[in-house]
Amino acid sequence: MTQPLDLSGRHFHLIGMGGAGMSVVAELLHARGAQVSGSDQADSPALDHLRAMGMTAYVGHAAEHLDPAATVVVSSAIRPRNPEFAVAKERGQEVIHRSVALALAAQGMRFVAVAGAHGKTTTSGMLTMALRHAGVDPSAAVGSVLPELGSGAMVGSGDIFIAEADESDGSFLNYTPTVELVTNIEPDHLDRYGSTEAFEEVFRDFLARLLPGGVLVTCVEDAGAARLADYAQERGYEVIRYGRPECSLATPDVVVEGLACAPAAASARVTWQRGEHRLSQEVRLAVPGEHNVLNAAGAWASGVWLGIEPDAMAEGLASFRGTARRFEWRGECAGRRVIDDYAHHPTEVAAALAQARTVVGEGHLSVVFQPHLYSRTVSFAERFAQALSAADTVIVCDIYAAREDPLEGVDSQVITRHLPGARYVPDMVEAARLAAQLTPEGGLVMTMGAGSITQVAPVVLGEWGCGGAGDESVDAS
Known part of the structure; x- marks a missing residue:
C-alpha cells in the first residue's frame, strides 16, 4: 500500500474555513501534518472544533490574516473581491480549489468518490460508518457532521478514503477514484451546465477519471445513471448496477427487494449474483425513507467490492444514525x-x-x-x-x-x-x-x-x- 502523503512543512490557509466542506478539508490537511489556518465571516462550532485541534481560525476576512508563504484554499463560493483572496492573487501566492486540497490529503489511498445530484452526503456517511464498524478504519470527508464522530472528517489508519464528489462546479474532475459511486444524475446546476445533456456529459468526464481496475457503482432507477452505466460498460469499465427490478431501467446486478419503511427505520433484502457466488443480505437501517434504502444498497455493493464481508457491511449500515441536516x-x-x-x-x-x-x-x-x-x-x-x-x-x-x-x-x-x-x-x-x-x-x-x-x-x-x-x-x- 502506498503511504499517504506527508504534508508537514506546508501551510494551508482556508477561506470560508467554517463551511461544511472546508472544515473537513482543514481537519484532513492537519492530520497529514500540515500547518492549517483559515477564516470565516462568522464564528461557529466548526471553528471552535478546529481551534481545539490546534488550528488558527479567524473571524472575519482580512488581508493581514494571510501568511505570504501559505497555499490558499478556496471553494467556488469565494468571490475574487474577498480581501484574503485578492491579496493572494496580488502577491502571486498559490491558490487551489478545496477539491485539489482534498485530493492531496487522499494521495496514496484507495479513493471512493460518491457523486450524484442527491444522496451523496448520506451515502458517503453510510459507507464511512459501515467500514468503520467493520474494522477497516477508513479516512473520510463527508459534507455534514456524523453524530458518532462529531465531525464530517475521519482520519483512519486504513487504506480507504471516502469523499463526496461535487459536480456543482466540476471540481470532482480533480479526483482519481478507485470506486465511483453515483447515486443519480438528475439535472441540476443548469446555471453552469445549461442543459441536461451537458450535465450528463460532465459525469462521463468524471467516469474517465476512474483508475484502471476500478468500478462504477450506480442506481439504475435513475435515467441519467442508467445511461452512464451503459456508456461505461460499452467502454470496458466494470459496472455494478443496483435498484428494485420493478423500478429500474436496466437489469440490476444488486437487486433490492422487500423494501419496507417505518417512521424511524427502513429495511430491504439486497441480493447480488457475483459470478458463482450468490450474496444475499437483509439490510436494516435506523433511518427512514425508500431513498435511504437505495443509498444503503449502493454503499453495501461498494464495500463488498472493496473486500468487506457482506454481513459485516449490513451490520455496519445498521449502525448509521444519519448526518446533520438530513432529516x-x-x-x-x-x-x-x-x-x-x-x-x-x-x-x-x-x-x-x-x-x-x-x-x-x-x-x-x-x-x-x-x-x-x-x-x-x-x-x-x-x-x-x-x-x-x-x-x-x-x-x-x-x-x-x-x-x-x-x-x-x-x-x-x-x-x-x-x-x-x-x-x-x-x-x-x-x-x-x-x-x-x-x-x-x-x-x-x-x-x-x-x-x-x-x-x-x-x-x-x-x-x-x-x-x-x-x-x-x-x-x-
Missing part, C-alpha cells in the same frame, strides 16, 4: 415536532416530505422552505410547487443567494404562485413563527433548504413555549 430531529414540544432538512432540489424536497409523512401519519405537516440560488428557483419553480404540495401548510421565505447575485424581479413567489394556499413570508423568522402557529397538536414542522433556514428550528420551539429562542439566536445575514 435531523430538532425537538418536540406540546405534542408537536420539528425536523430540519437540507433538501434544496425538487426531488429531494419530495423525498423528505414523503419521509416526514411516514413520521406524522395523518397528523398535520407544515414546511418552511428557503429556496437556494436564484437560478435553481427559476429553473424548477413549478416542480418545487408540486413537491411542496405534499405538505398541509407551505410557507416559502426569501431565496438564499449563496454564490449568486440577486436576479432583478425574482423572488420566492415564482414558486408560491404555482401552489394555491402556499404563503410567501420573506423573513425566515416570521415564517417559522407562522408555521408554528398553524401546526396543531400531533403535527410536524419541517424547516428545509440548504441555506440559513437551519437556524430557525429553535424559533418554532420557542413559539410553542418549550426551549426555544427569539430573534437573537438567528443570524439572518
